[in-house]
Amino acid sequence: MTTRGRLSLLLAAGLCGLAACRQAPPGDPDRRIVVWEHDDASVAPYIDSVLAAFCKLPGNEGVSIVRTHYHTEDMRQQFQTASIAGNPPDLLLSASDAAGIYAISGFIQPVDGLFDLSRYNPAVVAAITQDGKTWGVPVTNGNHLMLFYNKRLAPRPPRTTDELFAFCSGRAPKLGLGHCLAFHLGEPYWLVPWLGAFGGWPMAGRVPTLDTSAMRQAVEFMLELKRRGFIPGECDYNGMDALFKESKVAFIINGDWAISTYERQLGAALGVAMIPKLSRTGRWPVPMVSGKYFMLSSRLQGRKLALVKRLVEFYTDEENQVGQARALKRLPALARANSARTIQDDPNLRASLDQILVGKPLPMATELRAVWDAMRPLFGKVLSGQMGVDEAVRRMQADAETKIREMKE
Amino acid sequence: MISSLLQVARFVALLALAVAALEGYLHYHFTCYGRRWFVPASAAAAAALACAAALLFTGRTAGQVLCSVLSAAAVEAVAALVFSHVVRGRHGLPVMLLAPGLIGLGLLIAYPLAFEVYLAFHDLKLTTIMVWSRTGYIPFVGFKHFVKVFTASPLASVTFWQLLGRTLWWTFINVFFHVTGGFGLAMLLNSVRRFRGIYRTLLVIPWAMPQVVAILAMRGEFHYDYGFVNIMLGRLAGHLPWLAGWGLGPVQWLGRHALLTCTIINVWLGIPFMMVVILGGLQSISQSYYDAAAIDGASAWQRLRLITLPLIRPVLAPAVTLGAVWTFNNINVIYLVTGQAGGSEDADILVSALYKAAFTFYRYSYSAALALVIFAVLFVCSFLWLRFSKGSESVYG
Numbered sequence: 102m103t104t105r106g107r108l109s110l111l112l113a114a115g116l117c118g119l120a121a122c123r124q125a126p127p128g129d130p131d132r133r134i135v136v137w138e139h140d141d142a143s144v145a146p147y148i149d150s151v152l153a154a155f156c157k158l159p160g161n162e163g164v165s166i167v168r169t170h171y172h173t174e175d176m177r178q179q180f181q182t183a184s185i186a187g188n189p190p191d192l193l194l195s196a197s198d199a200a201g202i203y204a205i206s207g208f209i210q211p212v213d214g215l216f217d218l219s220r221y222n223p224a225v226v227a228a229i230t231q232d233g234k235t236w237g238v239p240v241t242n243g244n245h246l247m248l249f250y251n252k253r254l255a256p257r258p259p260r261t262t263d264e265l266f267a268f269c270s271g272r273a274p275k276l277g278l279g280h281c282l283a284f285h286l287g288e289p290y291w292l293v294p295w296l297g298a299f300g301g302w303p304m305a306g307r308v309p310t311l312d313t314s315a316m317r318q319a320v321e322f323m324l325e326l327k328r329r330g331f332i333p334g335e336c337d338y339n340g341m342d343a344l345f346k347e348s349k350v351a352f353i354i355n356g357d358w359a360i361s362t363y364e365r366q367l368g369a370a371l372g373v374a375m376i377p378k379l380s381r382t383g384r385w386p387v388p389m390v391s392g393k394y395f396m397l398s399s400r401l402q403g404r405k406l407a408l409v410k411r412l413v414e415f416y417t418d419e420e421n422q423v424g425q426a427r428a429l430k431r432l433p434a435l436a437r438a439n440s441a442r443t444i445q446d447d448p449n450l451r452a453s454l455d456q457i458l459v460g461k462p463l464p465m466a467t468e469l470r471a472v473w474d475a476m477r478p479l480f481g482k483v484l485s486g487q488m489g490v491d492e493a494v495r496r497m498q499a500d501a502e503t504k505i506r507e508m509k510e
Numbered sequence: 511m512i513s514s515l516l517q518v519a520r521f522v523a524l525l526a527l528a529v530a531a532l533e534g535y536l537h538y539h540f541t542c543y544g545r546r547w548f549v550p551a552s553a554a555a556a557a558a559l560a561c562a563a564a565l566l567f568t569g570r571t572a573g574q575v576l577c578s579v580l581s582a583a584a585v586e587a588v589a590a591l592v593f594s595h596v597v598r599g600r601h602g603l604p605v606m607l608l609a610p611g612l613i614g615l616g617l618l619i620a621y622p623l624a625f626e627v628y629l630a631f632h633d634l635k636l637t638t639i640m641v642w643s644r645t646g647y648i649p650f651v652g653f654k655h656f657v658k659v660f661t662a663s664p665l666a667s668v669t670f671w672q673l674l675g676r677t678l679w680w681t682f683i684n685v686f687f688h689v690t691g692g693f694g695l696a697m698l699l700n701s702v703r704r705f706r707g708i709y710r711t712l713l714v715i716p717w718a719m720p721q722v723v724a725i726l727a728m729r730g731e732f733h734y735d736y737g738f739v740n741i742m743l744g745r746l747a748g749h750l751p752w753l754a755g756w757g758l759g760p761v762q763w764l765g766r767h768a769l770l771t772c773t774i775i776n777v778w779l780g781i782p783f784m785m786v787v788i789l790g791g792l793q794s795i796s797q798s799y800y801d802a803a804a805i806d807g808a809s810a811w812q813r814l815r816l817i818t819l820p821l822i823r824p825v826l827a828p829a830v831t832l833g834a835v836w837t838f839n840n841i842n843v844i845y846l847v848t849g850q851a852g853g854s855e856d857a858d859i860l861v862s863a864l865y866k867a868a869f870t871f872y873r874y875s876y877s878a879a880l881a882l883v884i885f886a887v888l889f890v891c892s893f894l895w896l897r898f899s900k901g902s903e904s905v906y907g
Contacts, residue, residue: 471871
């Protein structure tokens with residue numbers, strides 16, 4: 102055989118060997134759990150620590166857990182693709198907003214009967230319940246908006262919008278603040294608490310309820326905040342976040358996911374409070390409340406399902422729920438854990454809990470997506486002065502109904 | 511790290527083995543076609559391989575295994591007959607060289623395109639996806655989605671025809687400024703003798719930077735309160751009150767002029783590419799043409815019109831075609847400037863509306879039909895442009 106022939110044979114043998122090698126011993130596939138999550142990068146060490154603790158429990162020898170992180174939208178698309186291809190992850194650790202899509206598509210399975218859901222806060226369970234079925238096990242309680250304030254600029258939080266306005270027109274200019282409050286103006290999720298304070302809500306069951314006087318009043322209220330210069334003329338999420346972190350505004354309305362970040366940034370100067378009561382109606386703003394959930398792939402069954410069930414129960418037991426509140430500053434979904442000293446002694450977590458109590462569950466209906474998409478551009482047009490409030494509200498309703506019809510037909 | 515590298519190496523090895531198997535198969539068929547045993551031996555080998563695969567990789571029944579073996583033998587027998595009676599060893603080398611590329615293209619382009627066509631004539635959406643994932647069945651609906659594309663817009667407040675008009679206008683304006691801006695800068699650079707490399711590097715930065723970073727940075731500059739553009743406009747109006755009297759001042763760029771903002775950002779992003787392409791064309795023109803024109807007393811305008819423009823046409827025409835296609839399909843700028851979660855519809859073009867239909871509302875079949883319509887529009891426009899601009903013809907011929 103020539104040298105070239107020998108080399109070719111050697112190369113072919115090498116390629117075959119490399120192709121045949123596997124990256125890790127496969128072990129028992131029923132003892133290997135794949136978890137996908139889309140949480141903040143700072144949360145990953147906490148998740149890994151709990152998953153590692155589970156693997157060390159007696160009886161869990163040989164169990165391996167693979168956690169993969171995705172961005173929110175990527176995870177939604179990848180999960181759909183993987184489910185259609187027949188190779189989905191076993192568990193999703195996710196917010197509830199896409200659960201409706203997964204449920205309708207048959208990608209996740211209901212958890213009624215598998216878990217004792219009465220142990221969790223009712224509102225957080227309600228946010229993942231549709232047509233009498235519950236589609237996830239709650240891990241955190243919240244994902245809700247609340248007021249954060251910088252104590253160096255405002256020592257006490259305003260309890261009412263009158264107090265807020267008094268600060269904004271009185272003390273804020275003296276402090277050299279261009280605006281006193283910031284929130285995400287482009288996203289209707291931030292409009293909802295005020296809509297609730299005027300007595301409205303974007304959906305009743307699966308039907309959009311946007312063309313209401315409450316909506317008109319809520320949008321007018323936003324315009325008033327802008328007209329009086331209390332909020333920036335344009336403000337997206339990154340914008341409001343930067344303004345608050347750089348102490349250019351005294352108050353920000355943001356979600357519970359930001360508590361730990363702002364605590365690191367502002368330290369003791371950070372205060373958390375309820376969004377001020379609307380003086381005009383005497384009602385508290387009503388943020389949407391949901392949480393983070395474990396969702397189980399519809400393909401899980403038998404021994405693997407039993408193992409995953411044990412993992413979820415371990416992850417959401419009282420000790421880990423309190424540990425989660427301590428590490429991540431997120432409220433536990435387990436009702437019993439709310440009374441833990443960690444939460445009761447932490448003023449920021451207590452304020453977060455107070456805010457949840459006036460909130461309402463985020464609807465799980467897939468129609469909500471159409472509602473957001475109908476509200477977003479028209480709300481933007483009103484804020485930029487291109488459309489009147491009345492016309493915008495009427496069109497929001499019509500557009501939402503059209504989009505829902507198109508989704509279904 | 512090591513496991514990731516091993517995974518990549520394993521994938522490359524698998525790919526190399528697949529290519530080697532394909533080349534081996536073709537080599538055998540191109541060289542052994544004349545042997546008496548060729549057809550029966552090929553069919554027998556295919557049957558044996560099919561049998562081994564069916565037994566090793568799946569847990570099929572005996573009937574299914576037999577069926578696979580017979581099918582493989584029949585298909586291979588037909589292929590062997592074609593090679594021995596029709597091909598007869600001709601064009602062996604070109605076919606073997608082209609085969610991996612053709613098969614790769616087929617898998618990456620032809621199959622998705624064919625599936626897109628299939629989807630457009632069926633009804634895959636939120637409520638049918640579960641049935642499809644479990645049974646593989648999607649109802650056939652014929653041209654229903656194509657009719658809907660023209661009659662029902664994917665957006666709430668903009669019709670399909672408005673969207674098409676807006677997309678064509680967006681493409682024209684962007685490409686116009688890309689070409690004129692790029693041409694102007696390329697002419698300047700071509701005439702500069704010192705530090706040309708430094709200038710070129712500086713000018714190419716917007717294009718070389720990751721697009722997401724560049725777009726988000728520019729988006730910040732158009733912020734109403736804190737953006738550079740409005741700060742400058744505000745200061746200008748403050749220093750020159752007569753300009754303020756004419757209405758000059760901060761503008762709600764993102765709220766009121768979303769499409770204009772997207773256009774300015776995309777023009778800024780696209781000029782460097784066109785500049786580099788045109789500069790390459792300009793530098794390839796021989797100086798002797800200009801010397802001869804100067805002797806004949808040609809003016810600068812005549813030199814530009816009669817020498818420069820015709821001679822850079824072979825470079826410019828494909829670049830304009832590519833630029834037009836990229837701009838027509840440019841979802842990045844619209845998506846990142848108007849908000850990742852849906853945003854204003856004021857700046858939406860066909861592809862961003864398509865994205866919303868597919869990934870916000872899960873109307874997959876409708877989106878497939880819309881994508882095919884967009885493909886047809888682009889195909890016709892590109893064909894007409896190349897035909898009328900004579901961009902594919904040689905200027906020297």
